[in-house]
Amino acid sequence: MRAGATRDVRASIPTTVTHLTSATEAVALAARLTDPGRSWPVVVISTPAGSVRPHVDADAVLREVTGWAEVVVVPTGSVSWAFSDAMPPHTQVYGGASRVYPVGIAWVDDVRRSRLRFAYSAEEGGRVQGPLVHDALAAAAGAGLASSGQTDADRMVGGTVRLLTTARALIALDDGTQAAVAEELTLPGVPVERLLRPGMRVTGSLDPGTRLLDITGMVPARDERLRMVHASYRPGTVVLGRVVAVEEEAVTIAVAPDVEAHVRRAQVTGNELDRLTDLFTIGEVVAARVVPSPGVSLRLDDVDDVADEIVPAIALLPDGPPWLDATPAPRAEHSARPEPAGPTTTEPGGPTTERAGPTTAEAAGPTTEPGRPNPRPGPRPRPTPADLRARRTPPPVPAAPSSSDAPAVHAHGAARDLSLSLDAERALTRRLTQRAEAAERRAVEFEAEVIGLRRELARMADEQRTHEAKAGELRTRLRESKNVARRAVAAAADAQAPQAEFLDPVDQFRHDVYLTWAVEVPATDKPERPLGDYDLGPHFLESLDQLQGVPRERVLTVVVWVLTGQARHVNGLQLHRLRTGTGGDDPVRVRESDNATAWRVSLQVDTPSARRLHFWQRTDGRVELARVGLHDDFSI
Known part of the structure; x- marks a missing residue:
């Protein structure tokens, strides 16, 4: 987007909150959100049921x-239902939830691009505010609004990185003022602490309204990042990379932002039982060996994490930190950074207030039950306190009238009146000065409290990173344990004679489902993920016997995920309602006899004639397995 066009778009964005009051306005909003030509992101916040305030x-x-x-703001009720009916499935907002709708319509098919944020109280609403701001700024960057386009000399400024905090860098400008660098608007996907470090010099375009410093001009373009990779990573060396995509037969690893290598299964593991989706998690940092190639090629099957020396990741900016670190160190106490201040507003006769910059917090994604979304709150970090200061400046003492303006006969009276006025003004000045000094003392005390809160925030951030590291270790152990268990089950199956434990196919299938549940669900999770009650439809086992192209073990695993309620959390299963036809507007299937709803889940993806599992969700919560078939078979 051209600089002038960017400025025009940003100038057109509404600067007040819009409150919907009618179904007509809700339908119009839905039409605008689903317009591919929309120019800016929209944050939609709904009110809880029975309340007019979100x-x-x-x-x-x-x-x-x-x-x-x-x-x-959308009120929950008739307005929110009109909005929901006009929006694509799974993209609605109501009941106190909020979400950001990015530019374009890619979020219609991938709702992860428009994460649902939940709040069930005012306290939770405060915690949701940070993630919403993060989503909105990231969406603005994705829409090409991140660069202000201001290249005038009076907009270009320089400064020094003073402090770092979650998703923000506080910059001390050369003119003595402060600005902030927003992580979401600089290089999305790269944490600010992996781009900047305290003491670095930065230059960029300053937005005087938001006090945000645009340093995107310092960030090397993709071609330059590719050149830096080739200059720093010699063939045969072991380097760090971040997992950006995982498939059944390949994993994609970035050695620099947007500089990626597609590593096939043969260059990862030689064990046919290993599944790449079990071995890797998107976002984790791995070590890989550089393979000679005109582009970027890697392999992981010959890397020894102990014997091989790992080359540090490249720095994206001069004097910056490595953009990746497998074991990031906790931030030092002096780097516990305040949220940067935004523009100031002054009330007549009141203190000058600086608005704190946006904060970021983890929030859980949406939880979807059959039917309409059923929100579940996730973990909510403690919000960052605003960095506020209060100053009071005494008004200037008005000039006393000159005695020469009065007639000479009243000179003595005028002089006396002037002296009394000056005494009164001096007393007023002393009182105002005392008040200003008291306000300054309170400001110093408040600043000390803010510093303490920043240190507490840094400590909590360190604890969070420690817990995340432990969680990563536990995931790795779980992954290895599950692989060992699968291999043990496979070996035991090979050692046994191929005979069924039951003569009745129904009993045999139920027995197989129970064994799969026992292996798939860890012992610690079994109380929370019990095997739900279910029935077998009259044609289910017949369709299973006729099914080709997918192992029976895969069907049993997917059935266990459905019965334990985990299918909705596995993106690859593509859980959705089964409609009467292939059109997106075709009605969903409902069985007339008991009002059970039909659902569909994937057994395979990205393969010809991918297999699907169909089942009924009854009103009493019981699942009835209906049939398995091909992708284009909608019978049930």
Whole structure:
């Protein structure tokens, strides 16, 4: 997007919160959101049922995203239902939930691009505010609004990185003022602490309204990043990379942002029982060996994490930190960074207030039950306190009238009046000075409290990173344990004679489902993921016997995921309602006899005639397995 066009778009974004009041307005909003030509992101915040005010402070969100995104409030009730009916499936907002709709319509097919954020109280609303701001700014960057396009000399400034905090860098500008660098608007996907370090010099274009410093001009383009990779990583060396995609037959690893290598299964493992989707998690940092190639090629099957020396990751900016670190060290206490201040507003006769910049928090994604979305709150980190200061400046003492303006006969009286006025003004000045000094002392005390809160935030961030590291180790152990268990089950099956334990096919199938559940679900999770009650449809076993192209073990695993309620969390299963036809507007199937709803889940993806599992979800919560068949077979 051209610089001038970017400025025009940002100038057109509404600067006030829009409150919908009618179904007509809700339908119009849905039409605007699903318009591929929309120019800016939209934050939609819904109110809880029975309340006219949302738990999320819409005005506070707007202050953080003004000029980047629009903010709309939808009341739950007839207005939200009209909005939901007009929106594509699984993209609605109601009941106190909120989400950001990025530019374009890719989020219609991939709702992960428009994460649902839940708040069930005002406190949770405060915690949701940070993730919403993060989503909105990231969507603005994705829409090409990140670069302000200002190249005038009076917009270009320089400064030094002073402090780092979650998704923000505080910059001390050369003119003595402060600005902030937003992670979401600089190089999306790269944490700010992997781009900048305290003490670095930076230059960029300053937005005077938001006090955000655009340093994208310092970030090397993809071709330059590729050149840096070739210059720093020699063939045969072991380097760090970040997993960006995992498939059954390949894993994609980035050695620099947007500089990626597609590593096939043969260059990862020689064990046919290993599944790459079990071995890798998107976002984790791995070690890989560089293979000679005109582009970027890697292999992982011959890397020894102990014997091989790992080359440090490249720095994306001069004097910057490595963009990847397999074991990031906790931030030092002096690097516990405040949220950068935004623009100031002054009330007549009142203190000058600096608005704090946006904060970021982890929030769980949507939880979807059969039927409409059923929100479940996720973990919510403690919000960052705003970095506020209060200053008070005494008004200037008005000039006393000159005695020469009065007639000479009244000179003595005028002089006396002037002296009394000056005494009164001096007393007023002393009182105002005392008040200013008291306000300054309170400001110093408040600043000390803020520093303590920043240190507490840094400590909590360190604890979170420690817990995440432990969670990563546990995931790795679980992954290895599951592989060992699968191999043990396979070996035991090979050692036994191929005979069934039951003569009745129904009993045999139920026995196989129970054994699969026993292996798939860890012992610690079994109380929380019990094997639900289910029935077998009259044609299910017949369709299973006729099924070709997918192992019976795969069917049993997917059945266990459905019965334990985990299918909705596995993106590859593509759990959705079964419609009467192939059209997106075709009605969903409902069995007339008991109002059970039909559902469909994938047994395979990205293969010709991919197999599917169909089942009924009854109103009493019981599942009835209906049949297995091909992708284009919608019978049940």
